[in-house]
Amino acid sequence: TRFAYVRNFELPDPLLPDTYIVLRIDGHSFHRQFSEEHELAKPNDVRALKLMDEAASSVMEMFTDITLAFGESDEFSFLFKKSTNVYNRRNAKILTTVVSQFTSSYVFNWAKHFPGVSLKYPPSFDGRIVLYPTEKVVRDYFSWRQADTHINNLYNTAFWALVQEGKQTTTQAHEALRGTNSAQKNQLLFERFGINYNDVPERMRKGSVIVREEARDLPLSVASFVDGCGGDKVVKEEDTLEVKDKGKGRKRASTRVTVLHCDLIRDEFWDERPYILSE
Amino acid sequence: TRFAYVRNFELPDPLLPDTYIVLRIDGHSFHRQFSEEHELAKPNDVRALKLMDEAASSVMEMFTDITLAFGESDEFSFLFKKSTNVYNRRNAKILTTVVSQFTSSYVFNWAKHFPGVSLKYPPSFDGRIVLYPTEKVVRDYFSWRQADTHINNLYNTAFWALVQEGKQTTTQAHEALRGTNSAQKNQLLFERFGINYNDVPERMRKGSVIVREEARDLPLSVASFVDGCGGDKVVKEEDTLEVKDKGKGRKRASTRVTVLHCDLIRDEFWDERPYILSE
């Protein structure tokens, strides 16, 4: 038609080849609105975190060129292998499809993780793509996010202990923590509330690390959840998550999307999984 | 932390000021997969179209700088007023938030529009932003989409009449329609199946046009659905849609998101609504 020329205003947006693509998603207004309206537990709501993991797993099932994901709070980061040619590396196409799939899976799976709690309104997420040229800076990116998890969670654990158990106001709690370092927060938790911070579940302290592990005992159509770093722990049926495979995922034989809660700052994590950065 | 430098790789992506932003969303794999797995009626499933309208309305409630939306099939286009400064005109931020909100609302409202039909898997949508510098090309953009609606719907109406009522195979039906023009398809519909194409609901023939109309009889927290172009038709209670207003929408007093099914190619549509392109 005589209107079709408007198509010419669509400009190409290819991402630089042979460069790591990191895509980060973050919940819109989760601080005040979403967590309050749904009365999420403080500082962490395990149901909410598991729902995030499930949404991220569904993204990894859809995009088999994602080799790693990391999540905490209302955010998730995804790493594509640097040679990926998914959607011809078109920026907006990749970005929107991932954000949409994540959001869709989040809402779709709400009832499963929040039985008896109704979703009050449709939550949304923003997303952005950042390119990283080297292995070092990719590792530093994920270290940045996990260090953030640690700092926030230690603070929040102490903060809510002061408020919930110490009966302080939020203002007083902030005041009490101002200027304290990690050691002091650990000490406060232990001395005043008998909480050994190392006993806080790894999920809270480390966030969620999603990788593709070799499958052992379970069918391919499940993702598994593993406390800590996997190692040779056997995956039990109740740790698994059924994956809606839309049949598009050309999965590498005998790998399975697996959610870990382990340290990815140290070298071991990467040394054991060379495939994450290879190619 | 020593990792925070990775933030520097996030590059700015502002959209050119004072230029119309058009954002188009399109369903991922709706042709084979989504419409088949959910047994959507052919060629159009009113439930699916209304669900699309609802998702688009929720986007318009969230982004009050959107002045117009147009939808058909598995796609929706949104027009922002050219002076908008939403999210400082950051491309990815706007794009992902809209796509996410649309997707979220689509899944969230599924059960309402498809009572008794369960959603089999989380559907996703892609999205893109296109800039248009002039009123003329914005109008041509929307004309392009609505002309596409007409062409596709006439073809599909004839095609499925041949298949469903004419008992032809899909191959035969395509063959029968090859090379025919609009008049011939109209004639075929009328002569062989007694269908007057003009009697096909306007929703199918024109797509969905969403605007902000002045409110008359109804409270602000509902969006209204109007057959045709509105005119002075009174909106009835059953034509309305309750809108989850998250309280962010600084709504212009006494306007309401309204879904129309009318021609936007001709001048009248625009002449009656100067606010769409103004500023």
Add this chain to the structure above:
Amino acid sequence: TRFAYVRNFELPDPLLPDTYIVLRIDGHSFHRQFSEEHELAKPNDVRALKLMDEAASSVMEMFTDITLAFGESDEFSFLFKKSTNVYNRRNAKILTTVVSQFTSSYVFNWAKHFPGVSLKYPPSFDGRIVLYPTEKVVRDYFSWRQADTHINNLYNTAFWALVQEGKQTTTQAHEALRGTNSAQKNQLLFERFGINYNDVPERMRKGSVIVREEARDLPLSVASFVDGCGGDKVVKEEDTLEVKDKGKGRKRASTRVTVLHCDLIRDEFWDERPYILSE
């Protein structure tokens, strides 16, 4: 060869269609270095300004889709007609070719405008492209530059009068002018130095405006320089500039690149030359 894949890293950079392209060039380190080493007259050196005009004219001869240029000091701005498809609207290709042609012509024509003065080192210019979607903002762009010319030139005229004739130090001169408005600077010039600012040549007060005028008495291969705004003043042989036409310029019959020194803020300038913004 097996190396040719590196070509894939060259990414497309098309400019939005149907939008005005403005390209501004500015001399590198003209303040301290270039003007001092070549002992340019202060505040304005007519030889330098005419050399700039000549370099800009050569750009306009090369790019026939440029409809207007404006220059002052060490800078020049070029306006392409909005429908231009030069180099398929590739950003870097257009930008670099214009900057290179300008620079080349500047050095090439140095000796002609600075007889007896040798060029001490090769001067360079930066350049940038800015897109403007509407006529209004294009006009405001050029008004911005010409208002800048006025403000700078009035200041500099007063400043150098104080220094050169008033025998003040540069520090004293800056001090004397701090906080004065235009009227006060005019008054100072007149009362202390007998200078009527309106008698300063229009070239200094208005900058250089280059357009394509209809040819009257002269052959096409010359550009003409006209004091003021042209009007029906006859162009004399000594006001002209021979243009090296490389034979690429598909020139519109009977137009000639013409340098004016006139006000382009008011409407008359544009009303008399509708072709500048048309299409």
Add this chain to the structure above:
Amino acid sequence: TRFAYVRNFELPDPLLPDTYIVLRIDGHSFHRQFSEEHELAKPNDVRALKLMDEAASSVMEMFTDITLAFGESDEFSFLFKKSTNVYNRRNAKILTTVVSQFTSSYVFNWAKHFPGVSLKYPPSFDGRIVLYPTEKVVRDYFSWRQADTHINNLYNTAFWALVQEGKQTTTQAHEALRGTNSAQKNQLLFERFGINYNDVPERMRKGSVIVREEARDLPLSVASFVDGCGGDKVVKEEDTLEVKDKGKGRKRASTRVTVLHCDLIRDEFWDERPYILSE
């Protein structure tokens, strides 16, 4: 002023950090127009090549973050160290300043390299920036250009031998070479014209490789030209080129811009000069 808002349309264009910036310049219409109007020797004109080297050297003097340049025919490529923060990595600023400096130096130094030949018109160059994320692809980029030099020069040497000495028409010469491989061209040159291709000067066969070498016997203000790869050959006074240092170059002590004509495809070149890719 009320016009200053137009500045907001200038959008940021930072280049991805920590990534190699390669900038390639190429002469505009050198094939037909420039080389013919100036009667350049065929297939290579040493004066023209040396002038290119000089222009490139002046760019390297201006931008001390350039660690390598490679030139052939009417083109030159420059490599910035990946950590460079020159002009805050602004794309257009870097690109235009380099292209402008190159062009300016080319015209400025014309008379020195073409004594007795006047420059007929101001030549121009285009330029583009390409980002490369890894050492490997940077090396492949330069190998790509040098392999191109070899292929073109062997072809052109054979072609012009056929035309100039073999008295063939250009059509016949192209015909004679169609489909021949390197060995066959070498053989043809040797058997029909007694030319041992290896005796063709390295400048023609390898192009120009510009690096920063440690200074030995000469003052810093000269660039040196060295046949082959340098090694421990002593630089003679007549191999040098006086460099106009504008005083901006914060030069590393005791290095000097040096033009070589040597193989950069093999590892030795890079192993001997780790600084080119380091950081």
